[in-house]
Amino acid sequence: MAELICKDLALGYENQVLVQGLNFEVNKGNYLCIVGENGTGKSTLMRTLLHLQKPMSGTVELGDGLTATEIGYLPQQTLVQRDFPASVREVVLSGCQARMGRRPFYSREEKKLAADNMARMGVSDLAGRCYRELSGGQQQRVLLARALCATERMLLLDEPVAGLDPKVTSEMYRLISKLNEEGISIIMISHDIAAAVHYASHILHIGTEIFFGTTEAYRKSPIGRRYLYDEEEKA
Amino acid sequence: MIAQIAEYMAYPFVRYAVIVGVLIALCSSLLGVTLVLKRFSFIGDGLSHVAFGAMAVSTVLNLTDDMLLVLPITVICAVLLLWTGQNTRIRGDAAIAMISVGALAIGYLLMNIFSTSTNLSGDVCSTLFGSTSMLTLRLSEVWLCIILSIIVVAAFIFFYHKIFAVTFDENFARAVGTRVNTYNLIIAVIIAVIIVLAMNLVGSLLVSALIIFPALSAMRLYRSFLSVTICSAILSVICTLAGMLLSILYGTPVGATIVAVDILAFLIFTAIGKAAGRE
Numbered sequence: 001m002a003e004l005i006c007k008d009l010a011l012g013y014e015n016q017v018l019v020q021g022l023n024f025e026v027n028k029g030n031y032l033c034i035v036g037e038n039g040t041g042k043s044t045l046m047r048t049l050l051h052l053q054k055p056m057s058g059t060v061e062l063g064d065g066l067t068a069t070e071i072g073y074l075p076q077q078t079l080v081q082r083d084f085p086a087s088v089r090e091v092v093l094s095g096c097q098a099r100m101g102r103r104p105f106y107s108r109e110e111k112k113l114a115a116d117n118m119a120r121m122g123v124s125d126l127a128g129r130c131y132r133e134l135s136g137g138q139q140q141r142v143l144l145a146r147a148l149c150a151t152e153r154m155l156l157l158d159e160p161v162a163g164l165d166p167k168v169t170s171e172m173y174r175l176i177s178k179l180n181e182e183g184i185s186i187i188m189i190s191h192d193i194a195a196a197v198h199y200a201s202h203i204l205h206i207g208t209e210i211f212f213g214t215t216e217a218y219r220k221s222p223i224g225r226r227y228l229y230d231e232e233e234k235a
Numbered sequence: 236m237i238a239q240i241a242e243y244m245a246y247p248f249v250r251y252a253v254i255v256g257v258l259i260a261l262c263s264s265l266l267g268v269t270l271v272l273k274r275f276s277f278i279g280d281g282l283s284h285v286a287f288g289a290m291a292v293s294t295v296l297n298l299t300d301d302m303l304l305v306l307p308i309t310v311i312c313a314v315l316l317l318w319t320g321q322n323t324r325i326r327g328d329a330a331i332a333m334i335s336v337g338a339l340a341i342g343y344l345l346m347n348i349f350s351t352s353t354n355l356s357g358d359v360c361s362t363l364f365g366s367t368s369m370l371t372l373r374l375s376e377v378w379l380c381i382i383l384s385i386i387v388v389a390a391f392i393f394f395y396h397k398i399f400a401v402t403f404d405e406n407f408a409r410a411v412g413t414r415v416n417t418y419n420l421i422i423a424v425i426i427a428v429i430i431v432l433a434m435n436l437v438g439s440l441l442v443s444a445l446i447i448f449p450a451l452s453a454m455r456l457y458r459s460f461l462s463v464t465i466c467s468a469i470l471s472v473i474c475t476l477a478g479m480l481l482s483i484l485y486g487t488p489v490g491a492t493i494v495a496v497d498i499l500a501f502l503i504f505t506a507i508g509k510a511a512g513r514e
């Protein structure tokens with residue numbers, strides 16, 4: 001059974017519909033890229049998958065034993081105010097908040113998990129630094145470590161490489177692929193269509209037309225061809 | 236000077252005032268960071284005005300223990316403000332402005348119409364800016380303050396990590412299943428209790444200063460949530476003690492003196508922060 005199944009999902013705000021008729025599923029170990037133009041509702045979809053907002057109609061079901069609190073999330077922008085005093089260690093540790101439940105303090109295992117995930121993302125030496133004072137790429141890796149503390153199964157990433165330079169971008173992609181190879185399902189929003197078709201196993205294209213299928217099928221589909229061709233044209 | 240202080244400390248009412256002052260300073264500094272960084276700073280301001288209105292009502296009713304009225308009203312308003320803030324589209328700001336200014340006006344009006352006091356403007360002034368009433372504390376008030384402080388500190392320690400998570404990134408907290416609304420509510424109630432407590436010390440207009448300045452100062456020098464929290468607690472206690480001593484020695488108003496010391500500390504911390512940053 002799939003880990004995540006969306007049936008006939010319609011998204012929007014108030015009485016304005018953004019997209020409707022979304023049907024897709026994510027199986028264990030899949031790497032799904034969500035592509036589409038600005039403002040088509042990609043972030044809205046992700047927020048719906050996380051139950052941060054209600055769909056206008058349709059359902060989001062979790063299966064294969066996955067529970068809502070086992071999904072790690074990397075937001076598009078973390079609206080952390082300037083000057084927020086938070087060390088990297090504190091930020092990563094806050095990824096364990098679901099595991100902590102009602103206990104008031106983090107256990108030794110949770111602290112170890114945070115340390116392990118910092119090592120995994122290569123930010124161990126930044127542990128004592130102030131989160132706000134890191135570069136964009138370092139911040140993203142810290143947030144990824146936090147998301148990993150929340151899950152061993154599924155990561156939702158909203159434009160994880162936005163604003164990163166090409167070198168850091170490809171490092172980030174490699175990190176994400178590595179996590180995927182370790183068995184974590186990935187759902188990633190990206191505007192980098194070339195990278196999307198390179199890394200992803202499945203593509204969900206949102207716009208006036210909707211496409212869902214494997215990357216291979218996407219390359220061959222009219223909509224995929226058009227989109228990929230446009231990108232090459234620009235390049 | 237030391238001898239003079241020792242002499243004052245011999246009086247029980249001065250000792251009460253010092254105990255209460257230290258406890259209030261400790262409590263009020265704890266949620267400073269949260270208040271500064273969340274839109275709760277508006278709530279803090281609004282609530283202190285509500286507390287003023289409630290205080291006015293209890294003065295008019297001639298209640299002997301005004302805490303019994305002021306505390307529940309302020310807590311209820313905290314909950315209401317938070318709730319309207321989340322459920323309306325025009326955020327909480329307008330609602331907060333309405334409630335806070337409204338409470339100020341109604342409170343002053345009530346005091347004017349019904350007050351039997353011969354020194355009305357003195358009464359108003361002392362509710363707004365704090366008064367010498369610190370020196371007339373009864374033992375029961377001291378105990379109430381001690382109990383409330385213990386509750387506030389215990390709640391803060393118990394919910395410390397949740398408060399951090401919810402303040403740092405509300406969306407992420409919500410996504411991983413933390414009950415953000417519950418914790419926001421807890422934060423708002425704690426803030427309400429702190430405000431009512433602190434009003435006794437510095438008066439309702441200066442409450443925000445007492446809560447916010449130590450946190451702002453600590454944030455100049457420290458970079459992690461824990462160190463900022465600890466630093467602002469210590470700083471707040473020191474500044475309050477210094478302010479109270481100065482006001483006793485020189486006969487200046489307690490609240491204003493404490494806030495002045497807080498401001499001084501802020502300037503010093505800013506200077507040190509700048510100097511450290513330049514190296």
Ligand SMILES: Nc1ncnc2c1ncn2[C@@H]1O[C@H](COP(=O)(O)OP(=O)(O)OP(=O)(O)O)[C@@H](O)[C@H]1O
Pocket residue numbers: 013018036037038039040041042043044045076
């Ligand atoms: N809270 C909200 N209330 C009303 N409308 C909203 C809200 N959030 C987003 N929208 C609208 O919904 C549409 C889709 O927004 P969304 O953030 O999902 O786009 P997106 O596909 O992620 O775009 P981008 O590629 O720029 O991130 C936009 O037109 C936006 O204006």
Ligand SMILES: [Mg+2]
Pocket residue numbers: 042043044076158
């Ligand atoms: Mg988006």
